[in-house]
Amino acid sequence: MSAAPSDLALFWAGVIAFSILVYVVLDGFDLGVGILFGATRDTELRDEMMGSIAPFWDGNETWLVVVGASLFAAFPVVYAIFLSAFYFPVLLLLFGLIFRGVAFEFRGRGGPSSIWSAGFWIGSGVVAFVQGAAVGAMILGVTVKDGQFAGGPFDWLRPLPVLTGIGLMFGYALLGAGWLILKSDTRLRDWAYRRAPFFAAGMAVSLILAALLTLVQAHGVISRLVERPWALLFVVVCGLALLGVLHGVKSRRDAQPFAFTALFFLSAFGFLAAAFWPYMIPYSITVASAAAPEQSLSFLFWGAGLVVLPIVLVYSAVVHMVFRGKLRITGH
């Protein structure tokens, strides 16, 4: 248990952390736009919202598959425990992703398009909530026996996870608003500008409440923070990032809200990593104890890690370049 993780295990833990971040920022803005979609009935705004993410959502969502598959590959025990511990949340996540994904294709095709529109924003909201709730549940810890999950199906349904779930819904909504501000130059942009401060406040309040609850309930995290007081720096950066968002909204600099929300997510993630390390499943499975054998890790390293991942980053950037700038959709 106390053994130090191998270099390859560290490398893959790093790749997974990186992929989670990429996922959270990229699919976060898709999901956020999805949530915002539910906040208006104006079809023109709705169409433009969907258009602003239509070329990206599939590639963005795939980073979630990358996270899942890399976990399965490099830390199979974590993959097994995490998914069985969150059986129902994962089910909801998948249903949410299904409704979100088919909405792009189904909405314009007649029939009950109100079902698909509702599915789009409810699905996006559910996905955001579940991901946030999973973080809260991890802070509280997961029951593990003999390398398998040994708790009940509703262990995760407690006040702290609910708060973090709501917090992430606000957070993604903020990211989505930032995206719309970035990609639009029509009245949609003003619409998003007006709402961004509200989402920032909602997120801040739910996270502060969650932090208070953590102080009372989650001793594992607290004792780790006592050991690593520097982790609180991340909290400071989070606060500054939120101020940056508000400043961007006030001064109407179109790129600033999105960039600072992304910075917020980055440092929140850094904080969580500092609070959990070296555990992957708090507080029973460490990076070292969960790592797949070296043969598996090195097989992945030489191909996927060293060659494919950089290529992926290049062409992902190319795809985003193709659709750069303010977008308008035409010709329905």
Place this chain on the structure above:
Amino acid sequence: MELDPLILSRIQFAFVVSFHIIFPSFTIGLAAWLATIEGMSLATRNPVYRRLFDFWLKVFALSFAMGVVSGIVMAFQFGTNWSELSARTGPIQGPLLGYEAFTAFLLEASFFGIMLLGRDRTPRWFYFLSCCMVALGTMSSSYWILANNSWMQVPLGHSVVDGKLVPEDWKAILLGPVQRIRWPHMLLGAFLTTSMCVAATGAWHRLRQEAWEESHAMIGWGLGLAAVLIPIQILLGHFAGDLVRQYQPAKFAAIEARWHDEQPAAEVLVGWPDEAKGKNLYALSVPDLGSFIATGTWDSKEVGIESFPKEDHPPVLVPFWSFRIMFGMGLIILGVSWLGLILRWMGRLEDHRWLLWIIFLSFPTGFVAVLAGWFTAEVGRQPWVVYGLLRTRDAVTPSLATPEVLASLIGYILVYALIYGFGVVYFYRLFRDGFTTKTPAATGYGFHMETAP
């Protein structure tokens, strides 16, 4: 049959994966076909290719989206319902799925956006390249997932350490004898599925006397490709059967519904295997043919199911019939494609409306064969999930309780009924509207993206 988490998880897995495979078997072929006609359009500037492309792109977009959302479900099933399998075989299955995600899913999903909305924003060569990347992604996806499944069928190149399966020889895992046959068999299955759909669409327009140029091209491309591929596919199927006989003799006996050892062995053509009684009802069989199919000699000894320990018996009814259904579909594709092509060369296809009807009605043959093939392979592998190493009943997530799996299974059935029910309606509308759409240069989503001035 008691409803325990095991049986419910099995039903759930079979349900979601069966829905999933319908879309890959169509999109793998379609992606390649779209790349091909975009290339033809670049090379010949013949406008018919562009019209074909615009139409099939819409079909592709719908099918791809449904393939992706049903695929995401699959990626998490291993952990939610088969966590023992994941924990024990993760060191081998994980890297294979990991490579699939890194090399295939990211590639196809990223360039999919360009394919759908990027035509007016990119140079033609880049658009063509994007189509090729999507096709490449779907094909490599099938490689990795088949490598994974081939290893589960015939595990090679591993050792057992503390109950976990650890890779020792990646070359054997990636390019073992089974994978070398089964991957091409699956890939051609996907190409055949798409060919038959393309030909059927052509025949349908021809029957309605519309879209002459397009339907001519579709019938030609579809039937032509099917006619070339189907003999290869049958040969690959024959090799696949050889491998089953060699590595999974109990499955082979189940496919043949052979209960006792026989020498020489008869071949049961059709019948009703009765698993409780251990014999075939209403069987129509040919003496000695079973030996010939298995070994090419007329008097070899072939093992029956009863020679295996009771706890290793696979189900018989499903592998027996699903194999025959796949085989039958293969014969139908062979007959339809060759007959159609011959009449077309003679310039007489138009005179035979019955044949156009048959081509039209063969659109599901590929789907049925692919599904039946998977049922043969997977049900025949039981009671093992990793053949000879891990039983299905030991692979299920230990913490699962019956109500949980029952709830998730019902949830999947309801959600899929809604989604796929409407999916079918939308597919139907796309085909009905065919080439008559009002917006001439449509993108996959029916709108264009413009950069604001």
